[in-house]
Amino acid sequence: MVELVAEIEPKLLERLVELEREAFGDGGMNEWHLVPVIRHGRVFVSKDNGIVVGEVQYMLDWDNPGLAYLIGVAVAGEVRGKGVGTTLLAESMQRLFDDKIDSVELTVEAGNVAAIKVYQDKLGFEVTDFRKNEYGPGQDRLVMVLTRDKFKESK
Numbered sequence: 001m002v003e004l005v006a007e008i009e010p011k012l013l014e015r016l017v018e019l020e021r022e023a024f025g026d027g028g029m030n031e032w033h034l035v036p037v038i039r040h041g042r043v044f045v046s047k048d049n050g051i052v053v054g055e056v057q058y059m060l061d062w063d064n065p066g067l068a069y070l071i072g073v074a075v076a077g078e079v080r081g082k083g084v085g086t087t088l089l090a091e092s093m094q095r096l097f098d099d100k101i102d103s104v105e106l107t108v109e110a111g112n113v114a115a116i117k118v119y120q121d122k123l124g125f126e127v128t129d130f131r132k133n134e135y136g137p138g139q140d141r142l143v144m145v146l147t148r149d150k151f152k153e154s155k
């Protein structure tokens with residue numbers, strides 16, 4: 001089940017930070033990052049039997065309000081590879097595209113095979129750019145974009 005986070009609850013916040021830390025270590029979002037994104041962007045969660053097992057955050061692009069930037073997506077380690085990430089992204093982006101969003105952009109490490117498989121093969125994202133040292137020396141990133149039309153085609 002995919003849900004928009006509409007209210008900030010301490011237990012939920014704690015769980016989101018836990019998932020971020022497991023997935024990204026020190027690079028994960030903390031409470032101070034997540035609260036503004038919940039309030040001013042969009043955060044969606046996947047629940048399994050009431051337990052949050054996945055989360056994704058989006059922000060609007062200042063220069064292009066039709067563009068949502070996918071800040072990050074994380075699925076709990078013990079349930080990865082079972083379709084949770086694909087469903088979370090597909091359902092959350094469907095809601096964005098039904099709203100006022102025309103395209104979704106993200107960056108990903110070129111070696112992140114599981115994430116690229118989901119983005120490219122399952123959802124139809126296309127590589128549009130390569131940013132060398134994007135997050136510091138050696139932290140290169142691929143830029144990927146999915147338009148509303150491409151998303152419809154890939155379904």
Ligand SMILES: CC(C)(COP(=O)(O)OP(=O)(O)OC[C@H]1O[C@@H](n2cnc3c(N)ncnc32)[C@H](O)[C@@H]1OP(=O)(O)O)[C@@H](O)C(=O)NCCC(=O)NCCS
Nearest residue numbers: 023072073074075080081082083084085086113114115117
């Ligand atoms: C990326 C992530 C969100 C995907 O979530 P998920 O629930 O595992 O995704 P799905 O199960 O829908 O799909 C993953 C696919 O990648 C495949 N996969 C996983 N690891 C793989 C690997 N090392 N090599 C090749 N394929 C791999 C899975 O088999 C699956 O494909 P399949 O359904 O055809 O078998 C999850 O792996 C995660 O949280 N990773 C850590 C955080 C991260 O890297 N986030 C993305 C960067 S912002």
